[in-house]
Amino acid sequence: MDNWAFGITMTVVGVGGTFLTLWILSLVMSLLKKAFPLSDEESKAK
């Protein structure tokens, strides 16, 4: 593979892959928060 094809592929897949993965992670984190909300006792303890 020539350098430009390599560079463009890495840039497109790299930036896209990083954004996609972190977006999925942010969704999973939001789901975790909803599935395990802070209880009243824990809230008071904080």
Place this chain on the structure above:
Amino acid sequence: MLESVLGGLSGLGSGAAQLFSLQGLPNLVMLAIAAALLYLGVRKQVEPLLLVPIGFGCLLVNVPLGDLMEAGGLLRILYDMGIANELFPLLIFIGIGAMIDFGVLLENPKILLFGAAGQIGIFLTLLLALALGFTQLEAVSIAIIGAMDGPTAIYVTSQFAPHLLGPVSVAAYSYMALVPIIQPPIMRALTTQKERVVRMGTLKKSVSPTTRLLFPIVVTLVTGLIAPKGLPLMGTIMLGNFMRECGVVARLTKASENEIANVVTLFLGLAIGGTMEGKAFLTPQTLLIFGLGFIAICLDTAAGVLFGKLVCWASGGKVNPLVGAAGISAYPMAARVVQAQGQRYDKRNYLLMHAAGANTGGQIGSVMAAAVMLSVLTGMGLI
């Protein structure tokens, strides 16, 4: 007898004789560079935990005939023990995971996307490195300086371009320390007065201990399944964080963030210094690597701030674009820079918690960017 005494005596000054010959000139220059690194570390407090051992390792390897980097030499043993097999950066990651509180990120998960925007400079620098004639794997190793994450840079470079380990590591750690100087002019140039004074309010504490405990496990599984080649990096950070959050292995957590991290940092620094032998280090490539590293960090910052402007516009002006500059991995320096810049234009603007969220996102983002790169390289059949 006299002949043997004279022969023995001639061995005593052989190091000096070689150093002050034409052949020893590169070593002499590197001794000056070692002195500069030690000066920066000791007097200017620029990343002293790394620059002091790196500077001293550089000094040791450039004393002629010491053979510390030859087979059986101290620096070679350290190098083979933990850099050639990528063990040291991973051990440091356990300590980093144990030190980082991802709570602020969990309060506002969407801010994690700033951590992705802050990595764009890596990929743009990759294109520049290729244009300058570096090989594909060298370009990947140089671009990773833009991750602003020393252990990640060392991990990737030691695999793909071990001959560039010295300049890449020194550039990564030096520029990390220069974040408070490099970032502010770019942040000011890309934002308007109106954008800089946007207030983001306070974050309410809404994350349960269960969520905090499950977070490292979920991140490990999700990122590991998407980009398996990055699992050693993300897995070790999350191991450290899991130990911190579970609260039942306080001794291990403490050891990871103190004793283990300290010992490994010393060994890592010395071994990196050992790669800075004059003839190998003093090349035009080294200057190019330092230049490209600087560009990578500028591009990361610019991309983060521009992404912040986009989010500011999309949210109807509820997000301060300066926070985007914290989407890099230099933790917690980048968050502090955002706070300082925000308060420069509005003394009562408190951006620190939001910036800390973006900054921890940058920590995950930088590792993820490296993981994606490794997995793409595997997919292309290049590694």
